[in-house]
Amino acid sequence: MTFMANLPPTQELQQKDAAHHLHPFTDTQELNEKGARIITRAEGVYLYDSEGNRMLDGMAGLWCVNVGYGRKEIQEAAMRQMEQLPYYNTFFMTSHPPVVALSEKLASLAPPHINHVFYGNSGSESNDTVVRMVRHYWASMGKPDKKVIIARKNAYHGSTVAAASLGGMKGMHAQGGLPIPDITHIDQPYWYGEGGDMDPADFGLMRARALEEEIDRIGEDKVAAFIAEPIQGAGGVVIPPDSYWPEIQRICDERDILLIADEVICGFGRTGNWFGSDTYQIKPDLMTIAKGLSSGYLPIAGVLVSDRVAEGFIAHGGEFAHGYTYSGHPVACAAALTNLEIMEREHIVEGVRDRAAPYLAEKWAALGDHPLIGEARSKGLVAALELTPDKAARAPFAASKGTVGLICREHCFNNGLVMRHVGDTMIIAPPLVISNSEIDELVNKAAKCLDLTLADIKARDLYK
Ligand SMILES: *Cc1c(COP(=O)(O)O)cnc(C)c1O
Numbered sequence: 001m002t003f004m005a006n007l008p009p010t011q012e013l014q015q016k017d018a019a020h021h022l023h024p025f026t027d028t029q030e031l032n033e034k035g036a037r038i039i040t041r042a043e044g045v046y047l048y049d050s051e052g053n054r055m056l057d058g059m060a061g062l063w064c065v066n067v068g069y070g071r072k073e074i075q076e077a078a079m080r081q082m083e084q085l086p087y088y089n090t091f092f093m094t095s096h097p098p099v100v101a102l103s104e105k106l107a108s109l110a111p112p113h114i115n116h117v118f119y120g121n122s123g124s125e126s127n128d129t130v131v132r133m134v135r136h137y138w139a140s141m142g143k144p145d146k147k148v149i150i151a152r153k154n155a156y157h158g159s160t161v162a163a164a165s166l167g168g169m170k171g172m173h174a175q176g177g178l179p180i181p182d183i184t185h186i187d188q189p190y191w192y193g194e195g196g197d198m199d200p201a202d203f204g205l206m207r208a209r210a211l212e213e214e215i216d217r218i219g220e221d222k223v224a225a226f227i228a229e230p231i232q233g234a235g236g237v238v239i240p241p242d243s244y245w246p247e248i249q250r251i252c253d254e255r256d257i258l259l260i261a262d263e264v265i266c267g268f269g270r271t272g273n274w275f276g277s278d279t280y281q282i283k284p285d286l287m288t289i290a291k292g293l294s295s296g297y298l299p300i301a302g303v304l305v306s307d308r309v310a311e312g313f314i315a316h317g318g319e320f321a322h323g324y325t326y327s328g329h330p331v332a333c334a335a336a337l338t339n340l341e342i343m344e345r346e347h348i349v350e351g352v353r354d355r356a357a358p359y360l361a362e363k364w365a366a367l368g369d370h371p372l373i374g375e376a377r378s379k380g381l382v383a384a385l386e387l388t389p390d391k392a393a394r395a396p397f398a399a400s401k402g403t404v405g406l407i408c409r410e411h412c413f414n415n416g417l418v419m420r421h422v423g424d425t426m427i428i429a430p431p432l433v434i435s436n437s438e439i440d441e442l443v444n445k446a447a448k449c450l451d452l453t454l455a456d457i458k459a460r461d462l463y464k
Contacts (some may be wrong), residue, residue, distance in 0.1 A: 001069045010050040013038050024159070037413070042069035045431045045438050047418065056442055057413075058419045058428040063265045065235060067342050068101050068431040082335035090119075090328045098333035105340055105425040106289075106304060109274050113283065116305040119328040124158025124262035126301040127227075130250035130286055131162045132322045134258055136225045137309050145259075146224045147182045150214050153311035154188045157227065157262055157288075166227055167236075184218065186210040188232060189240035190408035192375045192386055192394060204241030208248045215255050225258035227284070233429070236422040237384035239377050245280040251450045252316025252460035258285040258309065264301070268292030269432050272353035273382035279380070285309050295339045300332035303437065348432050352381055363443040370450050381434070385426040385446070387453075389464050396425060399462050407462075408453040415452070417445040 005406035007013075014035035022028060023036070023390035045068055047055045059068060067074075081098060088096055099119070107115040118133070120126040131149060135422035138146035151157070153168035164172045165179030165323045168188070173179055189207040191200045215223050226248070232238035252259040262283035266276025270292065277287065285308060290301035305313075313320070321443070328331070343349060357380045364383050374395075386402050389397055397404050405421030412419040412426075420427050430442060457463045 007040065007050060010038055011035070012052065017090045022192055044068045044070060045434050051195075053416065055413070055416045055418050056430075056438065056445065058408070058417055058430050058442055058446075060431045061277055061296050062291070063270075063429045064291035065295075066268055066270070066432045067295045067346075067348065068433040068456045069337075069338055071295070071297070072341065073342060074295070074335050077334045077338040078331050081331045085330050087326075087330060089325065091323060094189055095329050096328075098330045098337060099328035100224055101365055102328075102333040102337045102340075105337060106302070109282065109340070110287070110304050111275070111277065114287065114304045114306050116303045116307075116310040118305060119333075120301045120303070120324055121292075121299045121326050121329070121332070122158065122301050123262075123288060124160040124163040125288060125324060126288045126303050127157045127163040127262065129161050129303050129322065130227065130260055130288060131166070133305070133309070133320070134286070135311070136320060136460070137258070138224050138320075141312050143221070145222050148218050148223045149209060149260075150182050150218075150223060150226045150257075151183060151185050152188045152228055152232075154190070154235040154238070154380050155185075155227075155229060156160075156234060156263075156272045157229075158264075184214060186214050187385040188235065188238055189244045190232075190236075191241055192377075199258050199384065201243040204243035205247050207240075208244050208251065211248060212251045212255075214252070215257065220255050220257070223255070225260050226252060227260040227262060229262045229264075230266045230280050230282070231271065231380070231382060233378060233427075234422065236425040237377070237427045237429075239379045239384075240280075247283050249282050260284060260286045260288070262288045263290055263304075264290040265292075265382070265429065268340075269349040269352050269380075270382055270429065272349070272357045274349055281374060294332060294336040295338070297330075297339065298332040298335040300329065300336050308423065308461040322326050343432075346433075355436070356381055356432070356434060356439065360439050360443075363439060365445060367443065369448070370447065370449050370454075372454050381430045381432055382426065383452075387424040387426065392452055397462065404453065404462060408449060411449040411456070412445070413453040415445055415449055417449065419446060419449070 016034035017036050039047050040050050041048045047057045076101045082193045103117050106117050135147050146392045151166045155168040157163045157166040165183045166404050187207055189204050191203050195203040263275050267289045271279040277284050287304040294300045361378050364376050364378045372387055374383050374386040374391050399425045403426040409421040
């Protein structure tokens with residue numbers, strides 16, 4: 001490619017990047033001292049940087065490139081749509097073929113009680129839509145006091161004001177005076193970190209019942225909804241005990257509140273079914289979707305809306321005073337539709353369920369024997385490793401949280417593997433098309449980097 005041939009030297013790109021680009025979730029001073037790694041191309045599950053290094057992308061970009069990189073078909077679909085109709089809005093009682101086709105496709109993939117979609121451009125925006133929509137729904141139903149949304153500590157729902165408020169990340173709330181009013185947070189079902197001596201199943205029940213207690217505390221007549229990720233992703237791949245979701249569903253059924261599943265990571269095959277809600281057999285009233293919807297090829301997101309909410313809202317809500325210029329953007333819809341067609345044609349979701357997930361589960365579990373690992377857990381193609389100086393006690397390191405995790409991540413990057421750290425938890429979510437031999441490579445590289453990390457932290461007196 002000519003673009004590649006004309007690439008300026010890495011240092012020049014790094015200098016210009018440092019001079020003009022503010023990166024998300026980044027300490028700019030720290031980055032600028034080091035210089036950004038410049039990613040120039042990608043193919044399948046591999047990334048290539050400007051220095052010619054090849055890396056296995058264990059994070060599928062940012063949990064999104066589910067069909068892998070280099071899909072010509074998506075590129076061509078987007079090009080064709082650009083030629084035909086690059087943009088038109090969906091505000092003025094107008095629609096267009098790609099948004100109609102994608103909406104029909106999503107209704108067919110979603111659980112049977114879900115048949116409508118409202119579009120945004122990112123998971124964050126779509127969670128803002130969720131806040132607006134559930135409050136408007138209850139107001140339309142004559143219950144304007146049902147406004148409170150219960151979420152969870154350490155949840156991630158995005159980075160806009162409403163989405164970060166739904167999220168339960170203390171560091172995010174501290175910047176900018178969040179959360180906004182009428183959002184509260186209950187404890188998460190994180191057994192490894194917070195379960196102590198409890199049996200995981202009992203712990204899962206206890207953490208689910210925290211929802212019931214919170215509804216009682218606030219008053220059912222004031223609670224609009226509960227929102228949660230089927231598996232918490234950015235919080236460190238918190239896979240709930242099996243007892244958790246059925247109890248949450250019971251509570252939502254008994255109480256007059258809506259259940260919202262944030263499927264931004266779990267949706268589109270990550271857990272071995274189309275949605276995390278299918279895996280945990282829950283029946284949400286709303287589902288937020290993004291990332292895997294287009295495999296990240298273009299930004300597009302949405303809220304899938306159940307018949308209950310859609311019917312109430314359509315019959316009694318009048319005009320919903322909300323929407324985005326790019327809601328249902330035709331080019332993004334065309335890319336998403338093609339992505340979903342690829343997933344169906346290649347049976348990618350079944351491939352995760354029947355081949356890749358069981359294969360990864362076995363190999364990943366073996367990493368649990370490493371002296372640095374307190375727990376190795378996985379579900380579908382999302383997995384975590386808990387780093388610890390003391391396996392039996394599941395103890396944290398004496399060094400500040402994330403110190404060892406970052407060291408481990410750097411060893412991974414330097415050895416051709418993108419594995420992310422959340423504190424001292426290492427996490428992966430590779431493209432869903434990863435082959436068994438690529439899984440071998442991923443796990444072997446992870447094992448090697450654990451060895452390097454262990455030697456490194458011993459040398460720096462951090463292994464305690
Ligand atoms: C990434 C993510 C979001 C936010 O999506 P953006 O497209 O980054 O705004 C919301 N919820 C979950 C569960 C996510 O992982």
